[in-house]
Amino acid sequence: MKLNESSISSERAEFIPDSDSSTQSLKACTKAVKHNRELSWQVASSLAISFKFAWAGLSYAFETQRNFRIHTVIGTLAIVLSIFLHLKPVEISVIGLTIGLVLALELLNTAIESVVDLTVQQTYHDLARIAKDCAAGSVLVSAMVSALVAATLLLPPLLALIQPVISH
Incomplete structure (x- = not known):
């Protein structure tokens, strides 16, 4: 440009x-x-x-960024479900923090990819691949931790809610 x-x-x-x-x-x-x-x-x-x-x-x-939209939708659903299940404010905050971390790292990943693309100008370089892969990896790690936190906090009350329906 x-x-x-x-x-x-x-x-x-x-x-x-x-x-x-x-x-x-x-x-x-x-x-x-x-x-x-x-x-x-x-x-x-x-x-x-x-x-x-x-x-x-x-x-x-x-x-x-498709993945940013996906993370935004999943994060919004997790917060809505947290409120619906009447989680404690601190639990909702923990879920919110993990969602914020995922979204922030997705933004950094996008920024790093843009700078790398600008720098290498559509040519292949191993260091460019490493930078992009590591940035994407950071998003993956944060998303996995966020899923673990959400499962730990959301599954017990969700199972308690649907258990009576399943046992009938």
């Missing part, structure tokens, strides 16, 4: 994809990233703009 030269002197810059770049990730990036964002290397001028950029990152991940 290159910077539109006429916008360098202005407060905002417009990013235009190179004509020879037609990969799926570039298309997704171009579609999801809003044009006229302040130059990315500048410090946000206010807290509101910082939150706006953070929201843009969340929106990008939700729009382009």
Whole structure:
């Protein structure tokens, strides 16, 4: 991607994809990233703009990353089930923390993959593979731990709820 030269002197810059770049990730990036964002290397001028950029990152991940959407839906269902089963507030908090960890690591995984893709420019490199695999592995570990925590906290009250129905 290159910077539109006429916008360098202005407060905002417009990013235009190179004509020879037609990969799926570039298309997704171009579609999801809003044009006229302040130059990315500048410090946000206010807290509101910082939150706006953070929201843009969340929106990008939700729009382009299937696994982020899956984790969001499963996490939401786990919280709803926790409330329905009247878990203690501390138990709901533990489930919420593990969901937050999974989503945060999914965001970091997306960021690492984007930077690696930018760096290697669609060429293969073992170090790029290692970076991407390790980032994905961190999401897998956190998702497995989150599933274990959810099973430990949700299964006993869920089984107690459905046990009378099953035994009839």
